[in-house]
Amino acid sequence: MSADQIGFALLYLGLFLLLGKWIRMRSAMMQNLFLPASVIGGFLALIVGPEILGRIMGNFTGEDSFWATGLVTPEIMEVWSALPGLMINIVFATLFIGTVLPNLQRVWDIGGPQLAFGWTLGWGQYVVGLLLAMLVLVPFYDMPPFIGALIEIGFEGGHGTAAGLQDTFVELGFPEAYDIAVGLATVGILTGVVAGIALINWGVRRDKAQIITDVKGLSPTQKAGIVEPQDRGKGAQKTVRPESIDAFTFHFTIVGVAILVGYIILQGITWLEATLFGSDFMTYVPLFPLAMIGGFIVQIFVSKFDVSELVDRNTITSIQGFSLDILITSAIATVSIAVIGDYLVPFLLLAGFGIAWNIFGFFVFGPRMMPDYWLERAIGDFGQSTGVTATGLMLIRVADPEMKSPATEGFGYKQLVFEPFLGGGLVTALSAPLIFMWGPWPFLLLAIAMTVLGLIVGLFYFGKRRLG
Template sequence: MSPEQIGFALLYLGLFLLIGKWIRMRSSLMQNLFLPASVIGGFLALLLGPEVLGRILGNFIGEDSFWSTGILTSEIMEVWSTLPGLMINIVFATLFIGTVLPNLKRIWDVGGPQLAFGWTLGWGQYVIGLLLAMLVLVPFYDMPPFIGALIEIGFEGGHGTAAGLQDTFDELGFPEAYDIAVGLATVGILTGVVAGIALINWGVRRNQTQVITDVKGMSPTQKAGIVEFEDRGEGGKKTVRAESIDTFTFHFTIVGLAILVGYVILRGITWLEAAVFGSDFMTYVPLFPLAMIGGLIVQIFVSKFDTSELVDRNTVTSIQGFSLDILIASAIATVSISVIGEYLVPFLLLALFGVAWNLFGFFVFGPRMMPDYWLERAVGDFGQSTGVTATGLMLMRVADPEMKSPAAEGFGYKQLVFEPFLGGGLVTALSAPLVFMWGPIPFLIFSIVMMTVGIVVGLFYFGKRKLE
């Protein structure tokens, strides 16, 4: 494949992202669903690509026709299919760069209830998924046991994590898990938004909210995804002079260094495992969770030696957001509908049980674990547990537009402990390989223990505080 073809494929993806943003600005339905342009553009590309338009036209024209792949060529699809696995490394490498950790007491007091709640939902997804796999999917549909891990991978991890594990699923001998996981991530984000808005409306009607009395307070500009004029800042800071290196370029090199550190760690652990134990478990582990650790290591050095404050968190966040938009759009555009159709019943069962568990957790554990502002807090974690972090943040913004509750602060603190493990962290990345190598029962037992820890701490420690 030539560099020109790769470059054109990237430009073509940018066009779909632009169209997705235009649709978001023009469609009231897309605004009410709060769907990002990357999801809209990705779906549009999926519909106009070989999986939908190509199959429809294939009934009337020959397989060698240009239109047999829709309006997307096979070269474009080949480039797009590799993007998610690359971009996820950037997304995770940027998680800690430029951040400042608050004191541990503040993290525990404010973020602890949401950590216990999110911990319960996350590990519960493994419990539900593995039980479903062992009792139904493995014996009746001849699927591998690690299929039960896809609920947490798809819902908590989202499109990025699912895409990042594509090579891992190939190594484990069931590449179809990639398409199922991406499909679950899509179901999750749609369900998270729709159900989350419905839950907020329910809370308002039942007097369960403490901040708002209606959910119609967002302006048309906000719903269109446009920042109000008076709220527009100047973006990232210019921390270095352009004649030496551009600020964006400088921060990109920092992110690249974090990924390189993660790569060296992964190679070192893989070599050490093979030399000492003679096993190959780490060969199944993707790079992105180690890139996150690389970012943490880089941030430790930045905090200690960056006396000129060259690293700007807003610029790092922009790099992360750019990578995530590319990742989501390309992941959705290249999903195989035929694979999901082949495993439609298992796919629907995983989605149904995953959503049911999250709703159960919201209504049963949410009000009993949160010492105050339970709905404002719980709806954010419900959104993340169903449709990734961005969904949770959006729902908290709807429930608490002026951030009068501790929901957003607690959610941020919770992420510092939660993200390194669940929601795309180490556990999410290692879950499928661990189940593959050791079987589902040990991981199921461990998940039950971890879920129980979340329930006990949430109900009997943080839940008691509201009675004091």
């Protein structure tokens, strides 16, 4: 693939973002749903891409026709498919840079409730999935027991984890699990966005939300996503002179260093593991939680040595917002909606029970675990538990666009403990092989114990703090 093709793919993505913003400004329905331009543009790109328009046109023009891929070429799709995995590293690397670093007590106080809630939902997906597998899918559909792990693999792990486990599924004797996992990842993202937006709107209208509290009271410009002229502040600060380096460029290099530090940490841990134990478990751990640690380390040095206060938090936030917009648009645009085929009923059962568990957890555990801003906090973990980390971040941004609640901060703290295990971490990557080796019952008991742990901490520690 040439540099021109990559560049054009990025410009083309920008066109869909612009169209998404235009539609948001013109459509009352989109405004009432609080849909960001990135979500609108992503779905628009999905519709005109190979999965929808391409399949429709292919029936009339043939698979070799230009129209068989819709208005999005395979080269563009290849670039777009790689963007979410890259941009998520930038999003998490920027969480701490330019902020006052918290102490461990603050990490526990702010991130603890969301960790307990997300931990309960994640491990609960294994409980629900394995029970479904042992009671229905194994005896009636002759499927292997590890099929129960696909809810968490598809929903929280997403397309990337499912793709990474393709060879593993082949080695375990059931390659069809890959198609089911990818299908679940697709349903998870779509459900996470649609159901998440619906839950936010429900919260606003039932006075459960504390940030967006009055939909009817919003002015037309606010609903269109436009800042009133009198409310427009200075924004990012010019901390360096442009003849030396542009301020945005300077801050981007700081973010790059944070990601590099995270990469070095990940590679070092992976090397130590391979050297000392001869295993490769850490190869399944994604980079972005380590990039967040890298950002934390960079901020330690910034706090100590940046006497001229060159690092501006507003500029870092702009980089984060830009990356998140690109991430969301490209992730939705590249969703695969291929037909599951012969495994449609098991697929629907897995998807249905997984979604039902997440919605149940949102309504029952969310308000009882979160000490404050329960909807803004819980919606992010609902989004991640249904449709990967990016969906959770997007829903938090809809519910708390100016980051006034602790939802975004707590979500970031939570990832430090959560991501190395669930959501694409070690447990997600190793669950199917472990179930294959141990059998379903030991892993089910482990999942039940971890779910109960999350419930106890969330309900009886953080929940009581809310009541107090």
